[in-house]
Amino acid sequence: DNGRVLTCLLYLNPFWSEGDGAKLRIWPEARHLNPEGPSWDFPPMHGRLVAFLCDSRNLHEVLPVAADRPVEPRMAISCWYYNTDAIPAVAAGEAPEDAPSA
Numbered sequence: 001d002n003g004r005v006l007t008c009l010l011y012l013n014p015f016w017s018e019g020d021g022a023k024l025r026i027w028p029e030a031r032h033l034n035p036e037g038p039s040w041d042f043p044p045m046h047g048r049l050v051a052f053l054c055d056s057r058n059l060h061e062v063l064p065v066a067a068d069r070p071v072e073p074r075m076a077i078s079c080w081y082y083n084t085d086a087i088p089a090v091a092a093g094e095a096p097e098d099a100p101s102a
Contacts, residue, residue, distance in 0.1 A: 003086035007054045008079040011044040013072065018043065021066040022074040026052055030059035044074050054080070 009024065016022075022044050029037035041063070042050050052058045065071055 003082045003084075004054045004080045005083050006051060006081040008049065008051045008081075010077045010079075011046060011048045011050075012075040012077065013044050014046040015072045016044055016046065016074070019066055019069075020071040020074075021064050022071075023063045024050060025061050025063055027059040028057075033059060035059055035061075044076065 024042040024044065025039050026042070027035050027037055027039045042048070052060065054060075062074075065074065
């Protein structure tokens with residue numbers, strides 16, 4: 001846990017098309033870095049805003065970009081909201097009890 005509570009992503013990809021890859025995948029029921037349960041994929045479509053809890057609650061990844069054809073770079077603006085009470089512990093290298101383990 002790094003003190004983050006909420007992640008917001010605004011995608012800026014006017015030329016993205018299905019098949020270009022780079023979708024955001026979220027496992028809302030996964031715990032402890034194990035991708036288990038149902039997952040949701042979010043294509044990085046231009047103007048899409050995705051927000052999700054990230055304090056060890058939503059395991060997520062970005063899927064690979066298509067390798068079989070040239071594609072435009074995937075661009076996004078990321079904004080993270082932090083738990084200010086957790087920042088001193090994170091800076092000191094102290095992991096909270098509910099931090100995910102590998």
